[in-house]
Amino acid sequence: MTGVPTVIVHRDAELLAQAVAARLITRLVDTQAARGSAHLVLTGGTVGIATLAALAGTAARDAIDWRALDIWWGDERFLPTGHPERNETGARQALLDHVDVDPARVHPMPGPDSGMTAEEAADAYAVELAKAARPEDHGPVPSFDVLLLGMGPDGHVASLFPGQPAVYEEERPVVAVHGSPKPPPTRVSLTFPALRAAREIWVVAAGEEKAQAVRMALSDAGPFQVPAAGARGRQRTLFLLDRAAAHKIPPSLGRIASP
Ligand SMILES: O=C(O)[C@H](O)[C@@H](O)[C@H](O)[C@H](O)COP(=O)(O)O
Structure with a gap:
């Protein structure tokens, strides 16, 4: 863990979403200018x-070169392609259907309609990540x-x-999750080793x-009890919050960016 x-x-929340979107544009444009392409991981x-x-x-x-962007997911609800509760479906409806992404560079996690179990889907995603990793990367993602x-x-x-x-x-960058306390119970997720390969993590x-979880994640809580702390x-690492989510952290820690 760094920094x-x-x-x-x-x-x-509304201004937060707008501000994170603006920040993403800047970050992706800068990355594409420097390296030609970029890797973005989405959340549900x-x-x-x-x-x-x-x-x-x-x-x-439109400042982003959508065709020079690889899009991944941090986790997925193990439901069939097109299911309204899939994180992929939400991302496609909100954004990906409206921009000129290269379909070959959009990497959804497989669902049960692939014929795979959640474990097999996790392994298949690990293979796809490994294919995209370069020698200069820190491991198989x-x-x-x-x-x-x-x-x-x-x-x-x-x-x-x-x-x-x-x-x-x-060890493994992707695993199957069973018995998730948030429905649906079966999911596929990146693990800490994969998350920590990211140059930047933005917790939104x-x-x-x-508020309580934000405070714990920014304290010395352990990542096994409070995964956001890991x-x-x-x-x-950025914690991008609205005021309600930030109100339990010491005022010295938060920078208020919006009046
Ligand atoms: O599949 C999912 O639900 C997510 O990927 C999950 O990690 C989500 O990001 C958090 O639960 C926050 O969700 P809310 O913003 O809806 O509270």
């Missing part, structure tokens, strides 16, 4: 999808330029739930019900 997270607080959840919708609604989205994470009131990120076997995985959270990027 202390930077905390940025916006007025409310309310703020995650609201951010993608905000991005789709911003004219500046690409160095994600931005990895977006929503966070649950229990401090979970991706489908890494407190105390569940997936949080203890130190809004709402009073997240989500740290190699170069930078």
Whole structure:
């Protein structure tokens, strides 16, 4: 784990989504200018999808070279392709159906309609990640330029739930998750080793019900109990919050970015 997270607080959930969308445009444009292409990891959840919708609604989205972008998911609900509860479906409806992505560079996690079990889907995703990794990357996954994470009131990120076997995985980059406390029970998730390959991790959270988990994630809580406490990027970690989610952290920690 590297560095202390930077905390940025916006007025409310709507402005937070707009601000994260604007930040994504800048970051992806800068990365593509420097390296030609970029790797972005998406999240499900309310703020995650609201951010993608905000991005789709911003004219500046055209500054991104959508065809030079690999899109991955941090986790997926193990449901058939097109199911309304899949994180992929939400991302496609909010953003991906409205921009000129290269279909070959959009990497959804397989669902049960692939004929695979959740374990096989996790292994297949690990193979796909390994194919995209370059020798200069730190292990069998690409160095994600931005990895977006929503966070649950229990401090979970991706489908890494407190105390569940997936949080203890130190080898495999992707695992199957059974018995998730948030429905649906079966999921596929990146693990801590894969998350920590990211150059930047942006934890995005809004709402009073997240305030306690935000405080714990920024304290010295252990990642097995509060998985968001273990989500740290190699170069930078941002906690992008609305005021309600930020109100339990010491004022010294948060930078208020919106009046
Ligand atoms: O499949 C999912 O649900 C997610 O990927 C999950 O990790 C989500 O991001 C958080 O639970 C926050 O979700 P909310 O923003 O809806 O609270």
